Amino acid sequence: MSDARVDRRQALDLFExxxxxxxxxxxxxxxxxxxxxxxxxxxxxxxxxxxxxxxCQCRFCAYYRRPGDADAFVIDEAVLxxxxxETVELGGTQILLQGGLHPDLKIDYYxxxxxxxxxxxxxxxxxGFSPPEISHIATLSKxxxxxxxxxxxxxxxxxxxxxGAEILDDRVRTLISPNKIGWQRWLEVMETAxxxxxxxxxxxxxxxxxxxxxxxxxLFRVREVQDRTGxxxxxxxxxxxxxxxxxxxxxxxxxxGVDYLRILALSRLVLxxxxxxxxxxxxxxxxxxxxxxxxxANDFGSTMIEENxxxxxxxxxxxxxxxxxxxxxxxxxxxTQRDTLYNLIKDx
Amino acid sequence: xxxxxxxxEKRRAGERLSSTEALFLYEEGDFFALGxxxxxxxxxxxxxxxxxxxxxxINPxxxxxNQCRFCAYSKLKGEEGAYEDCIADxxxxxxxxxxxxxREFHIVGGLHPDWPFAHYxxxxQSLKKEHPAIVIKxxxxxEIDYFAKISGLDIPTVFKRLQAxxxxxxxxxGAEIFAPAIRxxxxxxxxxxxxxxxxxxxAHQAAIPTNATMLYGHVESFADRIDHMEKLRALQDxxxxxxxxxxxxxxxxNTDIRKKGETSAIDDLKTLAxxxxxxxxxxxxKAYWVMLGEKIAQLALLFGVNDLDGTVVKERITHAAGxxxxxxxxxxxxxxxxxxxxxxxxxxxxxYNPVSSVQGGPNV
Numbered sequence: 194m195s196d197a198r199v200d201r202r203q204a205l206d207l208f209e210x211x212x213x214x215x216x217x218x219x220x221x222x223x224x225x226x227x228x229x230x231x232x233x234x235x236x237x238x239x240x241x242x243x244x245x246x247x248x249c250q251c252r253f254c255a256y257y258r259r260p261g262d263a264d265a266f267v268i269d270e271a272v273l274x275x276x277x278x279e280t281v282e283l284g285g286t287q288i289l290l291q292g293g294l295h296p297d298l299k300i301d302y303y304x305x306x307x308x309x310x311x312x313x314x315x316x317x318x319x320x321g322f323s324p325p326e327i328s329h330i331a332t333l334s335k336x337x338x339x340x341x342x343x344x345x346x347x348x349x350x351x352x353x354x355x356x357g358a359e360i361l362d363d364r365v366r367t368l369i370s371p372n373k374i375g376w377q378r379w380l381e382v383m384e385t386a387x388x389x390x391x392x393x394x395x396x397x398x399x400x401x402x403x404x405x406x407x408x409x410x411x412l413f414r415v416r417e418v419q420d421r422t423g424x425x426x427x428x429x430x431x432x433x434x435x436x437x438x439x440x441x442x443x444x445x446x447x448x449x450g451v452d453y454l455r456i457l458a459l460s461r462l463v464l465x466x467x468x469x470x471x472x473x474x475x476x477x478x479x480x481x482x483x484x485x486x487x488x489x490a491n492d493f494g495s496t497m498i499e500e501n502x503x504x505x506x507x508x509x510x511x512x513x514x515x516x517x518x519x520x521x522x523x524x525x526x527x528x529t530q531r532d533t534l535y536n537l538i539k540d541x
Numbered sequence: 542x543x544x545x546x547x548x549x550e551k552r553r554a555g556e557r558l559s560s561t562e563a564l565f566l567y568e569e570g571d572f573f574a575l576g577x578x579x580x581x582x583x584x585x586x587x588x589x590x591x592x593x594x595x596x597x598x599i600n601p602x603x604x605x606x607n608q609c610r611f612c613a614y615s616k617l618k619g620e621e622g623a624y625e626d627c628i629a630d631x632x633x634x635x636x637x638x639x640x641x642x643x644r645e646f647h648i649v650g651g652l653h654p655d656w657p658f659a660h661y662x663x664x665x666q667s668l669k670k671e672h673p674a675i676v677i678k679x680x681x682x683x684e685i686d687y688f689a690k691i692s693g694l695d696i697p698t699v700f701k702r703l704q705a706x707x708x709x710x711x712x713x714x715g716a717e718i719f720a721p722a723i724r725x726x727x728x729x730x731x732x733x734x735x736x737x738x739x740x741x742x743x744a745h746q747a748a749i750p751t752n753a754t755m756l757y758g759h760v761e762s763f764a765d766r767i768d769h770m771e772k773l774r775a776l777q778d779x780x781x782x783x784x785x786x787x788x789x790x791x792x793x794x795n796t797d798i799r800k801k802g803e804t805s806a807i808d809d810l811k812t813l814a815x816x817x818x819x820x821x822x823x824x825x826x827k828a829y830w831v832m833l834g835e836k837i838a839q840l841a842l843l844f845g846v847n848d849l850d851g852t853v854v855k856e857r858i859t860h861a862a863g864x865x866x867x868x869x870x871x872x873x874x875x876x877x878x879x880x881x882x883x884x885x886x887x888x889x890x891x892x893y894n895p896v897s898s899v900q901g902g903p904n905v
Contacts, residue, residue, distance in 0.1 A: 213883075214580070214843055218573040446874075449881040450836030451843075481836045483806040487572055523805035 199463050204409045208459050213451060220458035220489030227468060228491045233521045234469075234531040236495040237514065238287040238320070239280040243268045243306065247293025249325065251370035253359075253401055255437035257293050267295065270309060277314050280498060283514070287533045289354055289495075290321035300334040300341060304348050311349035318533045319349055323356035324382035328374045338385045346391055352533055353386050355394035355429060361414045362407040369401050369440060380418050387424025392534055395425050395467075399456055400432040400448030401440060408456070412463040419466045426535055427469035427492060430456050431476045450481050454488040461489030469535055474520075479512060483524035492531075493521060545570060549578050552818055560767045563819045567763040570815070572807060579814035579845025586824060587847040591879045592889040594851035595872065596645035596678075597635055601626050601664065605651030607683075609728035610797040611717070611759055615651050625653065628664050638672055642872075645851075645891045646672075648679035649714055658692035658699070662706050669707030676891040677707045682740035682751075683715035686732045696740055700747040710891050711744055713752030713787060718761045719769045726760050727798065734769075738776055745782025750892065753783045753823075757812060758791035758804035766812070770819050777822045784893060785825035785848055788812050790832045806837050810844045817845030825893060835870055835878065842882040848889075849875055 199207070207216060225231075244267045247257035258265040277288055290306075303322070310319060322330070322345065331341040342350075359366060361376035374382075383393050395415045399408055419425050432448035435441040453473075461470050471494045472485035482493060496514055512520070518541045521528035528541040548562050558566075566575060602625040605615035616623035626634075635646070646668060665677055680688075680703070688699045700708075717727060719734025732740075744751050753773045757766055770786075777783045790804040817826050827848035830838035838849055870878075872888075879886035887895045 214573050214576050221573070446877045446881075449878055450839050451878075451882045453836075454840070478834060478836060480803070480806040480809070480834050481840075484810070484837070484840060487807070520805075524807050525805075 198465060201409060201413055204412065204459060204463050205405060207462065208405055208409060208455065213455055213458075216455060216458040216462075217488040220461040221487050223461050223465070224470070224489050224491050231526050232529050233486050233491060233493055233524070233526040234529045234535065234537065235493040235517060235521070236287055236531055236533060237280075237283060237285040237498075238289055238495040238533075239276060239285060239498040240289045240291070241268070241273065241276050241499065243273070243290060243292040244295050244298070245293055246295050248296050248329075249294045249370065249372045251359075251373060252439040253369050253398070253433055253435075255434075260296065267298070268292075270306070273306065273310070274313055276499070277310060277317060281314060281317065283496075283498060284530075285317075285496075285498065286538070287318040287320050287351070287495075290319055291323055291326065291354060291356060294325060294329040296333075298330075298333075300330050300336065300344060303330060303345060307345060307348040307350060318351040320352045320354055320533050321350055323354050324379045325357040325374050327353070327382045327386075328378055338382055339389070342382075342386050342389050342391060346389060350391065352426070353383070353391055353393040355383075355396040355425070355427075358396045358411070358415075359398045360401070360403045360407055361397075361411040362403065365401070365403045365407055376414065380414060383424065384418050384422055387418075387422035392424055392426050394427045394429055394471075397428070397430040397456075397460075398433055399430060400452065401444055409459075409463070412460060416464055416466060419464070423466070425467050426533075427471055428460055428464050428467045429471040429473060429494065430460055431473040434476060450477065450484075453477055453481065454484060457485055457490055458488045474512065474517075479516070479520045483520060486521075486524055486526060492535075493517060542571070542574075545574055549574075552578065552582060552821075555821075557821055558819050560771055563767045563770070563815055564763055566815050566818065567767070567811065570811065572811065575811055575814040575818075576844040579817040580843055583817055583826070583845040583847055589883075589885045590847065590887050590895075591842055591882075591884040592825070592848045592887055592893065592895075593872075593875045593879070594645060594889050594891070595642045596647045596851045596891075597638055597641075597643045599631060599635065599646055599648045599650075601631065601648070601650040602653050602656075603651050604653050606654050606687075607652055607728065607730045609731055611727045611756065611791060613792075613796050618654055625656075628660075628667055631664065632667055632671060635668070636671070638675060643675060644896065645676045645678055647712060648677065649681055649684070649712055652684065652687045658688045658694070658702075661688065662702060665703065665708060666706040676709050678710040678712055678891050679703075679708055681712055681715035682737045682744070683732055685711075685740050685744070686736060696743045697747060700744060700749060704747065704749065708749065710784070711741075711749055711751040713754040713783075713785075716754045716769070716773075717756045718759075718765050719772050720761065720765045723759075723761045723765055734772070738772060741782070742776060742780055745776075745780035750782050750784050752785050752787055752827075753777075754787045754789050756789045756791055758808065759793075759798050767819070770816060774820055774822060777820070781822075783823060785827050786816050786820050786823045787827040787829050788816060789829060792832065806840075809833055809837055810841060813841050813846050814844040830870065835874075839878045839882050842879065842884050849879065851875075 245258045246260050246265050331338050363375050386393050397411050435444050435447050469492045470490045471492045472482040472490035474482035518528040530538040603614050603616050604618050604623050689696050741751050755769050825848045826846050828838040828841035828846045829850050876886040890896050
């Protein structure tokens with residue numbers, strides 16, 4: 194393949210007709226061109242969910258609760274700080290702070306938690322609040338996206354996770370997450386953040402009700418914003434995990450491992466302007482993540498000392514730092530810890 | 542790449558690979574090039590077909606006089622967790638086997654210190670009596686050797702007796718790694734590699750087809766694996782009695798062998814591809830999903846594999862009892878896995894005859 198960019202038609206053709214190993218080989222070559230050192234990076238972090246109360250109630254989600262449900266919660270400051278202290282102790286550099294779209298919490302609440310975290314843990318990087326949350330906070334607080342992001346950034350928000358993207362197409366969104374922001378608003382949050390100097394990631398949840406064309410459109414919509422801003426650090430595709438969700442009955446066969454690798458490889462080839470592609474060991478398992486680093490991925494995400502959302506959908510892969518490093522090394526790569534912005538910290 | 546291309550050309554021309562060449566593939570073979578070559582060779586032999594079967598595992602006891610260091614299953618008599626199922630219980634457990642589409646009983650167990658040979662004969666006889674259409678694939682070479690010892694009979698006579706009560710095929714376990722230096726470390730009490738091969742040869746002579754396995758990813762080297770496969774290939778030249786080769790990925794948890802983690806996916810896939818290329822006289826190479834995980838087993842279909850195991854039965858039984866989560870894989874899941882990898886699922890019997898049970902499915 195030449196250096197010319199893959200267009201939509203070619204992408205669809207690759208997706209539907211290319212032999213997986215051919216596609217993988219191209220993706221791997223492209224990855225090695227960008228990252229010639231045979232390295233797989235990862236962060237040490239913890240996913241902290243500040244609330245599971247959510248107005249959005251997406252049909253693919255097994256995590257959310259309604260206000261008043263017996264196990265609905267908003268995190269306690271003491272608990273939150275305890276979790277961060279443990280993360281720091283384990284060599285963690287960041288927390289991923291995300292939660293449901295709480296009907297009552299306005300921007301003051303979020304400013305409050307960021308301020309107290311930064312007061313007690315000035316060095317910790319806060320990767321927090323995906324676009325649906327940002328948009329929700331803005332609406333509830335009667336602020337523009339820009340004002341919301343600015344106010345959060347001033348008190349310590351370091352970067353924004355790329356969740357809630359699902360499939361960036363409103364037909365699919367209406368079916369799987371009817372109450373969530375549309376694809377344009379999602380990208381608007383990201384573009385606004387990028388313009389304020391906040392880096393973000395982008396995700397994609399495939400394997401629910403999308404068509405191949407919609408899946409490919411997702412990649413191109415992300416690529417087009419990246420052409421303008423350069424603000425995406427990484428792209429992270431993962432597959433819909435049906436257990437315990439409303440959508441389970443409509444998605445008869447969850448995406449297979451081969452589907453996952455095909456989409457990963459295609460993402461590497463289409464997203465030629467995003468440096469990092471994450472393997473999702475948390476949804477695919479460590480063995481598939483090992484295969485993934487030959488199909489375009491160059492990053493293992495993070496150790497995720499705590500993960501609750503995928504676990505709620507019945508998928509439990511947990512891993513220690515030692516196992517994670519060993520998993521990468523056994524796949525034939527050097528394991529390197531990085532920070533949230535992909536600066537290298539330590540080779541193992 | 543030049544050397545790889547030479548090896549590839551040789552293999553395409555139908556020539557046999559040397560052990561040195563197989564070792565080169567392990568040490569230097571490119572992941573994608575190996576996979577593509579193995580897939581190409583497999584396609585020539587088996588087309589797009591990928592087999593699976595529906596069988597029921599029966600493990601009569603975990604009490605075993607051997608204490609292999611890689612084994613997390615065996616117990617001593619009286620030890621906590623030790624069990625022995627009486628024949629009546631086994632019959633009761635499998636009484637509805639036909640309803641679940643089961644075509645094979647796969648029977649392996651520990652070397653029980655007290656059971657006489659007659660006990661095993663009775664087990665087979667009773668199963669066969671109640672389930673005449675279900676194929677009995679039972680007992681590894683290690684168990685056969687033990688039966689000879691406890692009964693004072695020679696191996697051909699042991700086979701004759703077992704065949705008389707229904708034995709039709711044998712699984713391939715107990716092979717581990719043939720190299721004596723490795724066996725000394727992982728299973729010092731087990732029969733030698735030479736003896737394993739001897740017993741399997743006698744099985745083939747008695748018209749009992751068997752499987753062949755290799756337990757890898759513990760303390761052995763690549764050269765040990767090639768040596769193992771070389772011996773299987775030589776015996777297959779002689780007898781033609783092996784149906785399938787199944788590399789088994791070692792799992793260290795709860796065993797006495799200290800090792801970090803599992804085998805890597807890369808090692809699993811390369812091993813399957815190299816087996817496909819090196820074992821030119823084996824028609825079938827199986828990815829055993831129970832050990833590899835179902836996702837890597839699916840990916841293996843692009844690395845020269847043409848058989849996924851079954852063992853779908855337990856899952857069906859649990860589902861029939863109302864359970865939502867699955868310990869095994871459903872037939873639909875296996876078929877979907879195969880189709881999603883771009884291949885054609887075909888249910889087979891023990892002897893690799895296609896059988897068709899799925900209505901409207903692409904079975905040939």
